[in-house]
Amino acid sequence: MPYHFYTSELVDIIDVTPQVKRFFFRMLELTEFKFSAGQFVMLDLPIQSKITTRSYSIASAPGGNTIELIVSLNDSGLGTPFLFNSLKKGFQLPLSQPAGKFMQPPATNLETDVCLVCTGTGIAPFRAYLRDMVNRNVSHKNIDLIFGTRYEKDILYRSEMEELHKNLSGFRFVPVLSRETGTWQGEKGYVHQVYERLYAGKQPAIFYLCGWKVMIKEARERLLKMGYDKSRIKFELYD
Numbered sequence: 001m002p003y004h005f006y007t008s009e010l011v012d013i014i015d016v017t018p019q020v021k022r023f024f025f026r027m028l029e030l031t032e033f034k035f036s037a038g039q040f041v042m043l044d045l046p047i048q049s050k051i052t053t054r055s056y057s058i059a060s061a062p063g064g065n066t067i068e069l070i071v072s073l074n075d076s077g078l079g080t081p082f083l084f085n086s087l088k089k090g091f092q093l094p095l096s097q098p099a100g101k102f103m104q105p106p107a108t109n110l111e112t113d114v115c116l117v118c119t120g121t122g123i124a125p126f127r128a129y130l131r132d133m134v135n136r137n138v139s140h141k142n143i144d145l146i147f148g149t150r151y152e153k154d155i156l157y158r159s160e161m162e163e164l165h166k167n168l169s170g171f172r173f174v175p176v177l178s179r180e181t182g183t184w185q186g187e188k189g190y191v192h193q194v195y196e197r198l199y200a201g202k203q204p205a206i207f208y209l210c211g212w213k214v215m216i217k218e219a220r221e222r223l224l225k226m227g228y229d230k231s232r233i234k235f236e237l238y239d
């Protein structure tokens with residue numbers, strides 16, 4: 001069935017780093033945009049007199065008619081240079097109904113540990129999920145968010161995640177930096193060594209992976225090798 005597209009208006013843009021921006025879209029025909037944390041939307045971008053559709057995970061929790069997307073710039077791509085350089089506040093764009101089944105059914109009364117593994121803007125559905133859990137006061141066991149990026153300055157939603165780390169029981173935020181040298185005291189290297197160490201005891205867990213192909217392919221292989229069943233390994237591929 002074809003997707004329904006709503007008219008959305010870009011109401012705010014926040015620059016996070018030179019390569020990452022947060023975009024806030026309000027659905028003009030709706031008072032509430034219903035979706036489940038983990039889903040994505042498609043944007044129809046008018047580029048060179050053609051429509052170019054690109055998908056983005058919703059980074060905000062359900063509630064209200066405005067959603068947040070967090071996007072990283074692909075300098076040689078078509079869609080993101082348009083989003084970064086041509087889009088201004090007040091611009092209207094067709095934005096699809098929510099799509100995808102990642103992290104469905106929505107978490108309620110979680111009875112097993114959850115391990116979220118992502119790189120870069122792959123954090124988007126996990127941020128939606130965590131905020132939704134807090135909003136709905138969902139009971140849960142341990143939740144680990146293992147976030148991989150290159151440098152400390154690229155850690156997305158850092159203060160928010162550090163706050164959750166302190167205040168949400170059982171939640172651990174573990175940034176892992178592959179290129180940082182200097183004074184960084186946290187995890188260095190890649191996300192893989194971190195979940196392999198934290199889950200070396202093979203405790204019951206469900207793994208959600210989000211980001212680009214190379215990380216997801218490797219994580220699936222390693223988790224299977226560790227003995228986790230493929231039904232416990234869910235993923236959302238960005239390319």
Ligand SMILES: Cc1cc2nc3c(=O)[nH]c(=O)nc-3n(C[C@H](O)[C@H](O)[C@H](O)COP(=O)(O)OP(=O)(O)OC[C@H]3O[C@@H](n4cnc5c(N)ncnc54)[C@H](O)[C@@H]3O)c2cc1C
Binds near residue numbers: 056
């Ligand atoms: C479910 C999902 C969720 C995503 N969520 C996010 C997110 O939250 N944040 C984020 O930064 N990125 C996200 N992405 C990636 C995003 O959709 C884009 O691929 C990325 O922003 C690069 O777009 P680009 O147009 O700049 O690059 P391009 O290289 O132009 O395009 C990237 C991809 O778009 C497709 N594509 C390119 N040209 C065409 C064409 N002519 N016709 C059809 N398809 C084409 C190809 O799959 C290509 O690999 C997500 C992807 C998916 C599938």
